[in-house]
Amino acid sequence: MADHVTSEKRILALWCPDWPATAAAIDADLGPHHPIAVLHANRVVACSAPARTAGVRRGMRKRQAQSACPEMTVVAADDHRDGRIFEPVVAVVTELVPVVEVLRPGLLVVPAARASRYFGGEDTLAENLIDAVAASGVEVQGGVADELFTAVLAARHGRHVEPGGDAAYLSGRPIGDLAVEPSLSAPTRVELVELLRRLGISTIGAFAQMSIRDVATRFDADAVVAHRLANAEPGRPPSGQALPVDLIIEHQCDPPIDRVDSAAFLGRRLADELAGRLAAVSAACTRLTVEAITERGQRHSRTWRCAQPLTPDATADRIRWQLEGWLTGGRPGAPDRPDSPIAVLRLEPIEVVEAGTLQYPLSGNGLPEDPEIDERARRSLVRVQGLLGGDAVQLPIPSGGRGPAEQITMVALGDERIPARDPAAPWPGRLPQPTPAVLLETPIHVLDMLGAPVEVTGRGCFTAEPTTVSMERAGRRRQSWELQWWAGPWPFGLGGGGDGGGGGSNGGDGAEEITARAQVLLDDSRALLLRYRSRSWVVEGVYE
Known part of the structure; x- marks a missing residue:
């Protein structure tokens, strides 16, 4: 493809490899050839290229990593440091392309269509941006594609994906x-x-x-x-509803702000206010523009995009990263600091979804361990337990067993977390993943095309092809559903008593002895897990 040919929806992504390690090295004034690793929960989450050359890998424990590279510097993970030091990099890019979206510290994207026409092509645009960032002392790779995800992936490999490719x-x-x-x-x-x-x-x-x-x-x-x-389909679209004007927060700073701690305090308050306005209209923000205006009219704007809804904490963090990086002036070679104190701070949600569309994870920031979030959740559960009683709050822990209900043991909060059955023991006939989202124990009838009951023979086969299931409802007529698809049966026990280890009888049609499971898809798109025992069927779970 000729360099000047572009598509109207092209996206260019810029990715800084190992950004947490790079930011930590810049903060500690270490050279690019000095090995450094960033740790969270005593495990390596990022490391520099010299550390990888010495054998350090993500996921290693601290002692193992230091054994592989004794001269390596080890620092703790710090999201604020990553965001603050990335701000000058974003500022370098905005000097050339004013429209920039930050996905996270270390990764940003720009719309490439118009910018590439100005610079004479996508390749030339990418070269100019990469050279500008590299001149500030940061390693960066670029990638261009039609869709955001593809562009980010291409940036990790320095690829230019052709339009439509x-x-x-x-x-x-x-x-x-x-x-x-x-x-x-x-x-x-x-x-x-x-x-x-x-x-x-x-x-x-x-x-x-x-x-x-x-x-x-x-x-x-x-x-x-x-x-x-x-499938390279367009990503999550903005909400179809028009954004309410009162979602935009514009705060007049009195007195004007020129200190990082004051900016962080104000950012926290405005983040809570924004969360309240979003909750009032049952919305969640996934793209947010933060703009600061100085007394002399200088503007500093960044757009942040997130896969999950922005929580008040996440919003406050992004405000802090942006303003701290601007107010402190970053490092040598970065753009100048603001020309005067900040007089106006503006938060504008530019993409919202319905509050139920995306859900917040229980753990903090998607990390495997977050002690602060875990402790806050524990304190909340203890309060509920104090109000309702000791057994009112129970925690699920993995347990051994073949059926979905048996693979979970509920333990009261505060009790020792001991499963009822060893989850590491072999369980022949165990139900494979994924397990049903909803567990039930509801009788159901499985019928063939003539309306006769379908059972399971001693050899583990249906007595007839199932076509319909029906269920008795209290105070209602029997409800029936046609089957769109079925799988099984899978025998997992004999004798009708528990999940024994056998896989079916070797002779006869002893249907009264076999125990089996099957999966069915109803005509209303629901998928059920059925269990057969003692010549009857029950719904054991519902897939969602």
């Missing part, structure tokens, strides 16, 4: 790339990727070929988002 580029990428960028995925994306690997799906292209109906019925909502990304 996103799907072809993604098809050969490993399935793990769906979870490689946390700012564009839910915290559960890693679990989805691991499950897909176990199912034999090793590339994004193979996942893209799956039916969206199968993905939606078998996996969670984030899997549907991942499937759209795999």
Whole structure:
């Protein structure tokens, strides 16, 4: 493709590799050849190229990493440091392209269509931006594509994806790339990727070929988002409703702000105010523009994009990162500080979704461990327990067993977390993942096309092909549903008493002895897990 040919929806992403380690090295005034690692919960979450050369890897424990590279500097993870030091990098980019969206510290995107026409092509635009950032002492890679996710992935490999070529580029990428960028995925994306690997799906292209109906019925909502990304379909659209004008917060600073601590305090208050206004209209913000205006009229604006809704804490953090990096002037070579104190601070949500569309994770920031969030949740549960009684608050812990209900043991808060059955023991016939989202124990009738009951033979087969299920409702007529699909049965025990280890009788049609499970898809798109025992069926779970 000629360099001057562009598409109107092209996106250019700039990615700074190992940004937490880079920011820590800049903050400690260490040279680029000095090994450094960033730790969270005593494990390496980022390290520099010299540290990787010495054998340090993400996920290593501190002692193991220091053993591999004794001369390495070790620092704690600090989101505020990452955001503050990234602000001068964003400022360098905005000197050339005024419209910039920050996905997280270390990663930003710009619309490439108009800018590439000004610079004479996408390649020239990318070279200019990379050279400008590199001149400030930061390593950076660029990538261009039609869609945001593809552009971010291309930036990690320094690729220029041709217009219309996103799907072809993604098809050969490993399935793990769906979870490689946390700012564009839910915290559960890693679990989805691991499950897909176990199912034999090793590339994004193979996942893209799956039916969206199968993905939606078998996996969670984030899997549907991942499937759209795999097919290079347009990302999450803005809400169809017009943004209420009163969502915009514009605060006149009196007195004007020229200190970082004052800016952080005000940012926290405005973040809480914005959260209150969003809650009043049942909305959540996923793209936010933060603009500061000085007394002399100088403007400083950044747009932040998030995969998950911005919480008050996340909003306050982004305000702090942006203003701290601007007020302190960053490092040598970065753009100048503000010409006068900040007189106006403005928060403008530019993309909102319904509050129920996206959900907040229980853990903080999608990290595997967050002691502060865990402690706040624990204190809340203790208060509820004090009001309702000791057994009123119970925590689920993994347990051993074959059925979905048996794989969870409920333990009262404060008691020792001992499972009823060893989860590490072998459990032949155990129900594979994913498990049902809702557990039930509701009798149901499985019928064939003539209305006769369908049972399971001693050899583990249906006595007839199931076509309908029906259920008795208290005070109502029996309800029936046609089956769109079914799988099974899978025998897992004999004798009708518990989940014994056998896999079916070797002779006869002893239907009264067999125990089995089956899955069915109803004509209303619900998927059920059924259990057969003592010549009757029950709904054991509902997939959502």
